[in-house]
Amino acid sequence: MDNEDPGEAVTSRGVADCDGVDMPETTQTASTAATPPTAHGWCAWHKGYSEGVRLIQAEDAGSGPGMPGLFACTPCRRIHRLVPLADRP
Template sequence: MTRPEKLTTQHTSSTQTTTTTTTTAHGYCCWHNGDAEDVRLIDVLETVSRGGAPALFACPPCRDRYRLVPLADR
């Protein structure tokens, strides 16, 4: 998985300027088996024999289609 990319947008009105920063993660979606933007961690599977726990990530279309709830939102 690659590092999150920071996107910055500026909203300007006649009297004030507001800057909003959004972090977008690029990575691998385990549901459609491909690279995707805005992947979120869905679950971490425990393994007994091998070090490290595999993590399952999903992109927005797969989260909607399969009604997946990101781990951080539970």
């Protein structure tokens, strides 16, 4: 055991990193892993910052720098029946 590599040591809590320090096997609990990520940004429909904005329409300017697109928050998506670009078939 004197020449044991700490990078291969397994502990009761998880695996040891290369310095021999215990590291947990997972960094997320079941409750945080189940919640979808949310983005904060500008809602183009109510023209204000909001939480949970999703991309509705990607704007392509052709050549040159691309336009970011149009994002909508959850209430505006419901009111205007908007379908996020990622959820379309």
